[in-house]
Amino acid sequence: MELEPDGLGVAAVLQDCExxxxxxxxxxxxxxxxxxxxxxxxxxxxxxxxxxxRILGIVGSLxxxxxxxxxxxxxxxxxxxxxxxxxxxxxxELPYFDPDIDPDDAPPAVRAxxxxxxxxxxxxxxxxxxxxxxxxxxKNGIDWLIGSGELERKVVAxxxxxxxxxxxxxxxxxxxQTLGAVRAVIVSDEPIVRGSASEATMRDVLRRLVDGVxxxxxxxx
Ligand SMILES: Cc1cc2nc3c(=O)[nH]c(=O)nc-3n(C[C@H](O)[C@H](O)[C@H](O)COP(=O)(O)O)c2cc1C
Numbered sequence: 001m002e003l004e005p006d007g008l009g010v011a012a013v014l015q016d017c018e019x020x021x022x023x024x025x026x027x028x029x030x031x032x033x034x035x036x037x038x039x040x041x042x043x044x045x046x047x048x049x050x051x052x053x054r055i056l057g058i059v060g061s062l063x064x065x066x067x068x069x070x071x072x073x074x075x076x077x078x079x080x081x082x083x084x085x086x087x088x089x090x091x092x093e094l095p096y097f098d099p100d101i102d103p104d105d106a107p108p109a110v111r112a113x114x115x116x117x118x119x120x121x122x123x124x125x126x127x128x129x130x131x132x133x134x135x136x137x138x139k140n141g142i143d144w145l146i147g148s149g150e151l152e153r154k155v156v157a158x159x160x161x162x163x164x165x166x167x168x169x170x171x172x173x174x175x176x177q178t179l180g181a182v183r184a185v186i187v188s189d190e191p192i193v194r195g196s197a198s199e200a201t202m203r204d205v206l207r208r209l210v211d212g213v214x215x216x217x218x219x220x221x
Pocket of ligand 1: 061062063065066067068069127128129130131132133161162167168169
């Protein structure tokens, strides 16, 4: 289930991150958002009974009819109560990573991505394999995050929407290697075969992400 952005100070960014298809399906802003947001923030800051979990879904394909985007939309639709899945579909708007740019002076699109990740408990990346590796736009996005640290020790699941189970694995292996540079905690890295079982498989991926977030919270007290 996809919940509305809350009041953690990044609602605008996250709302902006949502895909137009998702946004188009939404009703206009409702006043109860604010009430819910206030309660949600209070709930999180009190740490219990258990703080809600926000997962940022990042699609590694720029295709308008991307099967990986469809997979993330499935994640948003099957997420249980208390688990919020928001979609980020704007990797194509990031400029090429440039090490000469002052980290405090990053372009707005980069700052938006960094904020969206910082405001999330976990990240779910669904990306195609291109040329036996990860897509260039995704690598570029991660390059922008390596120095700034938002992915550092983040709980992350990676997957690829594939026609059969042997496809996509080299792309996922390359993505896993890149995420190793930020010591991301990878809780799942299997491709998901398109078809009737994909919803159940995605539920399992979400469970792993939630378990990873709970473990991180438990360790940090
Ligand atoms: C330029 C290009 C290179 C590709 N390279 C691979 C590849 O190396 N291995 C693979 O399994 N699929 C490869 N594919 C297939 C894509 O990974 C596959 O079509 C994927 O589902 C596309 O994802 P999307 O629907 O989210 O855009 C390639 C596709 C394109 C267009």
